[in-house]
Amino acid sequence: MTLSDNIVGFIRTSVPLGVGALVSWLVTLGIVLPVGTELQLASALTAVVAAAYWALVTWASKRWQGIGWLLGNPKQPMYIAHTVVAPAPLPGETRDDYRERTGLDG
Secondary structure (H helix, E strand, O other): OOOOHHHHHHHHHHHHHHHHHHHHHHHHOOOOOOOOOHHHHHHHHHHHHHHHHHHHHHHHHHHOOOHHHHHOOOOOOOOOOOOOOOOOOOOOOOHHHHHHHHOOOO
16 A cells, blocks of 8 residues: 555654654753743754754665655655646736636736
């Protein structure tokens, strides 16, 4: 069974966030801070650690096979770009009429 690219992307995003949250929680266990700053520190630390973890594992997975599992799934998701073509304005159509007909700003 293969996972859809959306699920793979979700997993590969969630794992670094979980690692970041765990590391920031462990780091802040022994730190006494003024009231109200714990959440700010934990949030900032989570973001920094998660981004660093993702970058490091992504870089390492290009060099060594199998490292991609540290992101929860070694497969990189592939997304298909969809192109939307706006309809052309009708001859003599005003900008307001075009907006009303298409819902687009033309």
